[in-house]
Amino acid sequence: MKIEYPGDPDTPRSHLPFSPATRVGNLIFVSGQASVDATGKIVSDSFEGEVRRSIENLRKVLESAGSDLAHVVQTRNYVRDDSDVAEFNRIYTEYFQAPYPARTTLTRCLGGLLYEIDCIAVLKDTAD
Structure with a gap:
């Protein structure tokens, strides 16, 4: 199978050596998305602000790869x-509805960030 690295100019990029997303077949693997701007610069905020910015960045990466939340x-x-x-659980349910995706949550981690998320998704046109 062909491995693709989707993205567009609006996809948040990191200065670190990884791709925002990798697509293989109808699966999309999205790297950790944090509270960063389009250039990859960390945007410090309240916990809620960082969660929302991280999930919105995840949304942008998914859309550039042909999927969505x-x-x-x-x-x-x-x-x-x-x-x-x-608070994380409360915010999470605004973006993901039941039946929820499979989920793992780790705590007592991260350095300068309050929150980060990564995911696996399927292409929109192949999921139905």
Whole structure:
């Protein structure tokens, strides 16, 4: 199978050595998305602000790869502080609806970030 690296100018990029997304067949693997601007510069914010910016960046990467949040099958979430998990769950349910994607959430991690998310999704036109 051919491996593709979708993206467009609006896709958030990192200065680190990884692609925002990799597509193989109808699967899309999205690298960790954090609270960064289009150039990859970290945008520090409240926990809620960082979660929302990270998920919006995830949305942009998915759309540039031919998918969207409704076609996410698994997420991995990284929350720096245990005390933010309840707020994270509240915000998460605004972006992902039941039945929810498979999910892993790690806490007590990350350095300068409060939150990060990565995912696996399927292409929109092949999921139905």
